Amino acid sequence: MPEIGNFSIILVFVFSAYAVLASLIGAKTDNRRLIRSAERAVIINFAMITLAVVTLWTLLLTDSFTVAYVSAHSNRDLPFFYKFSSLWAGQEGSLMFWGWLLSIYSIFCVLQNRNRHRAMMPYVIVVLMATQCFFSILNLFVANPFTTLAIAGPGGSQAFAPPDGNGLNPLLQYPMMVIHPVMLYLGYVGFIVPFAFAMAALATKQLGDTWIKTTRRWTMVAWFFQSCGILLGAAWAYHVLGWGGYWGWDPVENASLMPWLMGTAFLHSVMIQEKKGMLKVWNMVLIICTFFLCIFGTFLTRSGVVSSVHAFAQSAIGTYFVIFLSIVLASSLTLLFDRLKYLKSENQLDSMVSRESSFLFNNLILLAACFAVFWGTMFPVISEAVKGVKITVGAPYFNKINFPIGLFLLFLTGVGPLFAWRHTSLKSLRKNFLMPVFLGFAVGVVLFAFGIHDFYALMCFMLCVFVTTTIVAEFYKGAKARGRSSGEDFLTALINLTHRNTRRYGGYVIHFGIVLIFMGVAGAAFNKQVKADMAVGERAHIGSYTLQCTDIQNDDNPNYSSQRALLAVYHNGVKQNYTLRPEQRFYKASGQPTTEVALHTSAVEDLYVVFSGTVNSDKAIIQAFVNPLVLWIWIGGLVVVFGTVIAMIPSKGEMERRNAWETEWEHIIAAREEELNQVAKERTRA
Amino acid sequence: MKGKGKFIAGAVIIVAAIAWLAFSGFNESKSYYKTVDELMAMKDPHNVRLKVAGDVVKGTIDRQGRHLSFKIQQKGIIVPVNYVGDETLPDTFVDGVQAVVEGTYDQAGVFQADKIQAKCASKYQAKQKAYETQNKT
Numbered sequence: 001m002p003e004i005g006n007f008s009i010i011l012v013f014v015f016s017a018y019a020v021l022a023s024l025i026g027a028k029t030d031n032r033r034l035i036r037s038a039e040r041a042v043i044i045n046f047a048m049i050t051l052a053v054v055t056l057w058t059l060l061l062t063d064s065f066t067v068a069y070v071s072a073h074s075n076r077d078l079p080f081f082y083k084f085s086s087l088w089a090g091q092e093g094s095l096m097f098w099g100w101l102l103s104i105y106s107i108f109c110v111l112q113n114r115n116r117h118r119a120m121m122p123y124v125i126v127v128l129m130a131t132q133c134f135f136s137i138l139n140l141f142v143a144n145p146f147t148t149l150a151i152a153g154p155g156g157s158q159a160f161a162p163p164d165g166n167g168l169n170p171l172l173q174y175p176m177m178v179i180h181p182v183m184l185y186l187g188y189v190g191f192i193v194p195f196a197f198a199m200a201a202l203a204t205k206q207l208g209d210t211w212i213k214t215t216r217r218w219t220m221v222a223w224f225f226q227s228c229g230i231l232l233g234a235a236w237a238y239h240v241l242g243w244g245g246y247w248g249w250d251p252v253e254n255a256s257l258m259p260w261l262m263g264t265a266f267l268h269s270v271m272i273q274e275k276k277g278m279l280k281v282w283n284m285v286l287i288i289c290t291f292f293l294c295i296f297g298t299f300l301t302r303s304g305v306v307s308s309v310h311a312f313a314q315s316a317i318g319t320y321f322v323i324f325l326s327i328v329l330a331s332s333l334t335l336l337f338d339r340l341k342y343l344k345s346e347n348q349l350d351s352m353v354s355r356e357s358s359f360l361f362n363n364l365i366l367l368a369a370c371f372a373v374f375w376g377t378m379f380p381v382i383s384e385a386v387k388g389v390k391i392t393v394g395a396p397y398f399n400k401i402n403f404p405i406g407l408f409l410l411f412l413t414g415v416g417p418l419f420a421w422r423h424t425s426l427k428s429l430r431k432n433f434l435m436p437v438f439l440g441f442a443v444g445v446v447l448f449a450f451g452i453h454d455f456y457a458l459m460c461f462m463l464c465v466f467v468t469t470t471i472v473a474e475f476y477k478g479a480k481a482r483g484r485s486s487g488e489d490f491l492t493a494l495i496n497l498t499h500r501n502t503r504r505y506g507g508y509v510i511h512f513g514i515v516l517i518f519m520g521v522a523g524a525a526f527n528k529q530v531k532a533d534m535a536v537g538e539r540a541h542i543g544s545y546t547l548q549c550t551d552i553q554n555d556d557n558p559n560y561s562s563q564r565a566l567l568a569v570y571h572n573g574v575k576q577n578y579t580l581r582p583e584q585r586f587y588k589a590s591g592q593p594t595t596e597v598a599l600h601t602s603a604v605e606d607l608y609v610v611f612s613g614t615v616n617s618d619k620a621i622i623q624a625f626v627n628p629l630v631l632w633i634w635i636g637g638l639v640v641v642f643g644t645v646i647a648m649i650p651s652k653g654e655m656e657r658r659n660a661w662e663t664e665w666e667h668i669i670a671a672r673e674e675e676l677n678q679v680a681k682e683r684t685r686a
Numbered sequence: 687m688k689g690k691g692k693f694i695a696g697a698v699i700i701v702a703a704i705a706w707l708a709f710s711g712f713n714e715s716k717s718y719y720k721t722v723d724e725l726m727a728m729k730d731p732h733n734v735r736l737k738v739a740g741d742v743v744k745g746t747i748d749r750q751g752r753h754l755s756f757k758i759q760q761k762g763i764i765v766p767v768n769y770v771g772d773e774t775l776p777d778t779f780v781d782g783v784q785a786v787v788e789g790t791y792d793q794a795g796v797f798q799a800d801k802i803q804a805k806c807a808s809k810y811q812a813k814q815k816a817y818e819t820q821n822k823t
Contacts, residue, residue: 170777171777171778241776241777242774242777243773243774243776244773244774348690349690349693352692352693352696357693360693360697361693361696361697361700364697364700364701365700368700368701368704372704372708375708376712379712380719389718390718390719390720391716391717391718391719392716392717392718392719392737393711393712393715393716393717394715394716394717394788395715396711396714396715397708397711397712397714397715397716398711399711400707400708400710400711400714401704401707401708401711404703404704404707405704408700529772531772591780592777592778592780593777593780594777595774595777610774612774612775613749615750623772623774
């Protein structure tokens, strides 16, 4: 069985390498047949890696512990669902999974575009399959998921199967943790499509905005998955790890944030290229950096180069990644440099108070954030290389930089869409901003009067109101105007308005989701926590809550033994009708304790309680947190998801145009084929 | 060109502000990352913030209610650690695990840690390593 897996990975390597060469030679010599053959290799490549993935799944589900990967990441009693997800629980499997997702993207990309963009496709395939080739090399030589266990016995080594596997880390046995890596990887891998098209545009000198228009939706898909992945990771940390927070600036978290920040900058600045023909070089740089950071993120999580709570054992894999990343950077930048003369800007920046400049500032700020995170994350490595001492930086560094950056970004989110292209007149500024600014300040004054004096939090809430007002006004004004001209009622007008320009209005919805997330994050300024040792009957106070310990219970089952405290809750002196049951478990198979957080969520605040054992077995050690507004982070995440879905729906006009265009294309192709047939017939007659 | 000039001026101001924040944030939160044996080799280990990595010595974790002390070791050198932080310990913090403690090393030779991290995957990796060694022999 493992041999099938090994063999198919070898074939993945062979076919991806072939696709790269055939595409490259085919494009250089203008040999259509060779290019076709490369396209088919992409399809076979997908089939082969699918076979490898199915093989590993089969091995996992049949408890084949003779395979090292299976025995390390699964065990007999593991629920089906988690056995399935063990595919991406460890290094070897997750790298193969990465390759599999890449092959899925590749096949869609090739099938969708091979006729539309004949000139660019060979180079797109080169980029896709070269990356695939790299991952298959990793799977073959450094992280083979099909390595089998053997022990030395009489007459050579013998296959060896331990009676049971090590099991999946209990911390990962959580539904959110099953889809979090999938989402993140779909995001990481997804950015390869715009990158591949960018490289193809450079290679073929087709440097208009075709590559951007073609990959617009792909970029959104990748961004969508990455956003989901990051939020799911945060939610997992919050609900499972039990330290009361959701973001700790851990290198692995940063690894997912960096490409997201860069990708967000890219997503915005391509709009300027589409509208104004500006920033062509800049967009190239952004997509190169985004792709680089996606691979780099995979590298950070997989190599253990920066130590982190997630760190995996340091392995030879780092060298491979460094080589690959160097090749990516060197080749893409060389290509870009060589094509600079074709990337002249068609317009100039006219005014500071314009849509263009707000986009530029947005880019600058996102990049600054990305660079700051990069610097902080990599500082131990950099300082060791330069000065020979490993210096790490902690959360205060990241917070100090990113709070003001975040606020400025939020401000731009509000003003950007309301600025006109080129130049905004004072009159329109007054018209558009009077209301939002007024409401923002009004809310600020009220909050200040109610005792909210934290500078950043207050600024953040004011900006949230400001931005929300601008968004609501945009929808309202648009729908009103449409209703007046078409006679539709408000709701119909609102829906049609959105449908006419899904990217714009979907974008506003995403912005609103981001506002909610900011609001939730700002709530952290008012977090409270308390520690208490509570005997049964004793009370502890936190904020407006009072906790009373009503019982301490012990439990035991084959999987784990557990101990928990039962806490009655009083809010403002009123007894609540729920009981909190924070628990501590000890998993027998893995010998690992886990904390089960007890959480009571409301729109205003979360009551978050952790139980960490007892003192003299009669006093529960309780740590309680009150975290205001956290729920809004998750709601904001859902709004972002909803907005992205809207933005991905083709606009009404766009769909009609595309259909018309495609029909026309089919006619042209049919006519051309007819012509060729005629020629062929005449030739045979002659 | 007017717009461009202004934009560059704005950009410079922003970048300078961020650089300043980065610098001050950096000085507030930097700590030297050492392993236990490197800590011993340091000339003046007492007045700086440190992050020290080592393996938790088996059987030394001593919990007295909230109070926690243990020993970490690397290459045979052992340092006692006293936990003075108020965060709940990570679940992965158990005997023998590789831990990173953050805090200061006091004059009495006890490490006063206010943060403890434990590397979660090491146990699994270690077991697998053992299998692989068997594999090779």
